[in-house]
Amino acid sequence: MTDTKGKVVAVNGNMVSVEFDGKVSLNEVGYVKVDGKSLKGEVIRIRGNTAQMQIYEMTNGISTDCTVEFTGDLLSVEVGPGLLGQVYDGLQNPLPLLAEHSGYFLERGVYLPALDENKKWEFTPTAKEGAKVMAGDAVGTVPEGPFTHKIQVPYGFLGTYTIKKIVKAGSYKIHDTIATLVDEKGKSHDICMSFKWPVKRAVNCYAERLMPKEPMVTKVRLIDTFFPVAKGGTYCIPGPFGAGKTVLQHTTSRNADVDIVIIAACGERAGEVVETLTEFPELKDPRTGRSLMERTIIICNTSSMPVASREASCYTGVTLAEYYRQMGLHVLLLADSTSRWAQAMREMSGRLEEIPGEEAFPAYLESTIASFYERAGIVKLRDGETGSVTIGGTVSPAGGNFEEPVTQATLKVVGAFHGLSRERSDARRYPSIDPLDSWSKYHSVIKAELVEYARSVYRRGAEVNSMMKVVGEEGTSLEDFITYLKSEFLDAVYMQQDSFDETEGATSIERQKYVFGKVIEILGSSFSVKEKDEARTFFNQLRQNFIDMNYKVFQSAEFKAAEKNLDKTLKDHGTELGEEVKALLKDGE
Ligand code: ADP
Ligand code: MG
Numbered sequence: 001m002t003d004t005k006g007k008v009v010a011v012n013g014n015m016v017s018v019e020f021d022g023k024v025s026l027n028e029v030g031y032v033k034v035d036g037k038s039l040k041g042e043v044i045r046i047r048g049n050t051a052q053m054q055i056y057e058m059t060n061g062i063s064t065d066c067t068v069e070f071t072g073d074l075l076s077v078e079v080g081p082g083l084l085g086q087v088y089d090g091l092q093n094p095l096p097l098l099a100e101h102s103g104y105f106l107e108r109g110v111y112l113p114a115l116d117e118n119k120k121w122e123f124t125p126t127a128k129e130g131a132k133v134m135a136g137d138a139v140g141t142v143p144e145g146p147f148t149h150k151i152q153v154p155y156g157f158l159g160t161y162t163i164k165k166i167v168k169a170g171s172y173k174i175h176d177t178i179a180t181l182v183d184e185k186g187k188s189h190d191i192c193m194s195f196k197w198p199v200k201r202a203v204n205c206y207a208e209r210l211m212p213k214e215p216m217v218t219k220v221r222l223i224d225t226f227f228p229v230a231k232g233g234t235y236c237i238p239g240p241f242g243a244g245k246t247v248l249q250h251t252t253s254r255n256a257d258v259d260i261v262i263i264a265a266c267g268e269r270a271g272e273v274v275e276t277l278t279e280f281p282e283l284k285d286p287r288t289g290r291s292l293m294e295r296t297i298i299i300c301n302t303s304s305m306p307v308a309s310r311e312a313s314c315y316t317g318v319t320l321a322e323y324y325r326q327m328g329l330h331v332l333l334l335a336d337s338t339s340r341w342a343q344a345m346r347e348m349s350g351r352l353e354e355i356p357g358e359e360a361f362p363a364y365l366e367s368t369i370a371s372f373y374e375r376a377g378i379v380k381l382r383d384g385e386t387g388s389v390t391i392g393g394t395v396s397p398a399g400g401n402f403e404e405p406v407t408q409a410t411l412k413v414v415g416a417f418h419g420l421s422r423e424r425s426d427a428r429r430y431p432s433i434d435p436l437d438s439w440s441k442y443h444s445v446i447k448a449e450l451v452e453y454a455r456s457v458y459r460r461g462a463e464v465n466s467m468m469k470v471v472g473e474e475g476t477s478l479e480d481f482i483t484y485l486k487s488e489f490l491d492a493v494y495m496q497q498d499s500f501d502e503t504e505g506a507t508s509i510e511r512q513k514y515v516f517g518k519v520i521e522i523l524g525s526s527f528s529v530k531e532k533d534e535a536r537t538f539f540n541q542l543r544q545n546f547i548d549m550n551y552k553v554f555q556s557a558e559f560k561a562a563e564k565n566l567d568k569t570l571k572d573h574g575t576e577l578g579e580e581v582k583a584l585l586k587d588g589e
Contacts, residue, residue, distance in 0.1 A: 006068030008032060009050065014059055014308050015351040016041065018051045018068045027200060030070040034061045037109030040091060042075050042308075045352060054308040054348055056091055057108040074201070077316050079323040080174045080194025081142050081149045082115040084260070087277060087298045090309030092316055095277075095300065115194055120171040123151065123178060123193065131163045136205025136326050137382060139166060139179050142193070145294040147259065150327040151178065154195035155203055159184050199315035203322035206379040206387075212415065214378075215445050216332065216390050217257040219506040220248070222433050222495045225451060225516055229416050230442040231258070231330055232378025232388035236338075236410045237433075239420025240400030244432050248418075249334045249394065250276070251431075251499040254283060254292060255506045258390065259329040264317035265300040266310040266341050276300070286506060307344035314341055318375045321389040328385030333376075335393040338369070342406045358405045366409040373413045416440035429496050436462060445509050449584050450520050454490060457523045461487020473532065481532050485539040486523050493546040494519050504550050511554045517585065518546075518566075524581025528574030541569050 004022030011017075016032060024030075024043055030053060031038035039062070041053035055062070077092045087095045092114040101110055121142040127133060135157040138150035153161065161181035172178055174194040181189045197203070212230035229235045239245045253261040265276055276298065283292040297320055301313045314335055321331040335341075342365060349362035357363040378388035393414075397404045400422050402411075411417060417439050424432035435458055444451050464484040468476050476484075494516065499505045507515075522542065529535040549562035 002070045002072040004070045006030065006051065006070065008062060008064050008066040008068060010064070011059060011062050012351045013347070014055050014306060015044075015348060016053050016055055016059065016062060016068075018053055020049055020051055020068070020070070022070075024051050024070055025072075027074050027198075028070055029073055029075050030068050032062055033067045033069065034063075034109075038069070039109050040111065043070075044348070052352060056306055056309045056312060058306060073196075074198035075312065075315075076196040076198045077319050078114045078194055078196050079320065080115050080192075081121050081144045081151075082119060082174065083297055083320055083323075084145050084147075084295060085293045085297070086114075087300065088114065088316065090266070090299060090301045090312035090316055092299075115174055117175055118173060120173055121193065122170075123167065123172050124169045125166045125178075127163055127166060127179075129163050129166055132160050133163060133181065134160055134205070134382070136203070138327075139163065139191070146288060146290070147295075147327070147329065151193050152205075152326060153181065154191060155197050155205055156195075157181070157183075157189070161189070164188060197319060197323070199312065199319045202375050203319070203326060205326060205382075207382045208380050210378045210380055210386070212378050212388070212390075213443065215257075215442070215509075216330075216388075217445070217509055218252050219255040219257075219508060220251065220431060220499075221497055221507050221512055221516075222431055222435070223418065224507075224509065225444055225446050225494075225512055226435065226455070227416055227418055227433065227438045227440040228442045228444045229390060229392070229440070230378075231390055232376060233416065233442055234373045234376045234391045234393075234414040235416035235418060235440070236393050236395055236407075236414045237418045237420060238395035238397055238402055238407045238410070239425075239432070240422050241396060243400070243420035243422060243425040244430055245394040245396065245420060246276075246336055247499065248420075248431050248433075249336055249392065250279070251505065252392065253296070253332070253334060255286060256332050257330075258332040258388075260295050260297070260321075260324050260331045262297045262317050262321050262331060262333045263299065264313045264333065264335045265298065266313040266335060266337065286502075307347055310341045310344045314338070314372060318372065318389070318391070321391075322375065325379065325387035325389045326381065328381060328383070328387045330388045330390075332390045332392065335391065337396045338372075338393040338410065339396045339406050342369075361405045365405060366412070369406070369409045370413045373410075415442055429491065430499065431497060433495075435491070435495055446513060446516055447584075450516065453581065453584060454516075454520060454523060457483065458487045458490055461485075461490075478529075478532060478535065482527070482529070482535055485535055489539055489543055489546075490519060490523060492543050493550065501551060503553055508554065514554075515546075515550070518563075520581055520585065521577055522570070522575075524578045524584075525570075525575045526578060527576075538569070538573050542566065545569050 006018040006020040009019050028043045039057040041055040043051045045052040125140040127139040135155045140151045141148045164180045164182045166179040175192050177190040212232035214231045216229045216231040281293045285292045299313045301309045321333045324331050376391040395407050418433045419437045420432045421434040461484045464480045545566035552559035
């Protein structure tokens, strides 16, 4: 605590005005004393000797004679071994421990250590005495779950340090001194295995930022093939309530080709969060067969918790992601939903009586969202390794209207847009990503010309479909009708995917390439069908054959048998590959 003393002069919901005597800085953390408790808050505006603080707790009971203590510190998280597998609230309190401490209803003003201070870790030094190190460099490692956790020089250490002393290999607690560093002025600093870092300050202890190019495979065909995400990239999933945002994020967290997944559940309904919390520890990691929680961190704030901590959840999540990126790991941060965070911002802005922007969101909504997504990235570390933070955020616009400010602000900064459509989810076409509205700036794992060809067939089929609604099937030519059937086929066997089946729910890249090739052949072929009913029957059969194949383990005997059936159906209907696709398939793979 600093010497600065404060006194509450006004309370407005979660915002408290404090008159202070001394020095206070922006984003500094302070505690309001009420009923023998200390409630955590953050300074968000200073005018003369009055500070406005957003309080991360319910503010009932705070009155104008309450005193306020200031810490001189920014809102921070503690990083170190033991973060994986944890379930935190937005202020990094371990939720299971908090619940143990205060029973069913979380007690306010209780803050628990984020990391177990008594647990021992097997430390192996990797840096030698006399070596020069900088912030973010590793001095040693400990095993954490399936990973080698790098113990780093704290990010706040400026300049170059010399290692004066480092402990021998052995077991240590996170707060034991493991090394003594000497700065350029000759001053000694002891470091341990954990340190604090302000959540709103991006970690930049790397050699260089790289272009996100390598795909972050999700095993969702519609994403990887049509609207891919790159490692270190950003994407958003806007969609109306119930369209499948949360299910899609959960599928992704299970299957994505990353080391660590951090889920920031900010402000969604409590029931949904409880689902996440009960479901996750049960899930198996498809890669290792071990518990998925071993490589997951959940940060969770439900809609019933104070709104200010939604913002804290997002920042806490991204800071922990950056910490693991610094070890050369690939991290995926999923924020669900950023709209709730934006609503909290709007509430606070209203209380501050700022000049409102569109739909009463603050004028800085766009820049705040941008600076959050900017913390994603793939970087080359000073030791030559590469690490990445990919950010995927859901947006839940009221009524599914994508024209609203949060969706629009997010669209401007992300690299891929997976817009969920009510029409598709109502028709139970999952994942309900709209194939016509969505886009991605990243490279697909599949040749661009082939994807473009499939897209054009889909687009033309959709056009025929809407035309048929006007002129009826009779008024449609056989050729157009077949285009429509082809687009429906593409949708049914490739774009739609049953995420609850182990095999069908996760399609590897190798498999996507293979089956997409087959889909393209069908889209680019002509058949010997003479009339619409015959065409419909034929495509129904094709679809069934293909779906049968989708549910079989890739290249297994059953898979090959299903493929044979499909090939037979094609052969029986005089399938002839057109020149255009023949040429496309020929050059390249
Ligand atoms: P949102 O987060 O957009 O409000 P949810 O992800 O909670 O929506 O999905 C709502 C419901 O829709 C789910 O409970 C589930 O029944 C259904 N659903 C969503 N995605 C799928 C899917 N891929 N496969 C099957 N059902 C799904
Ligand atoms: Mg949801």
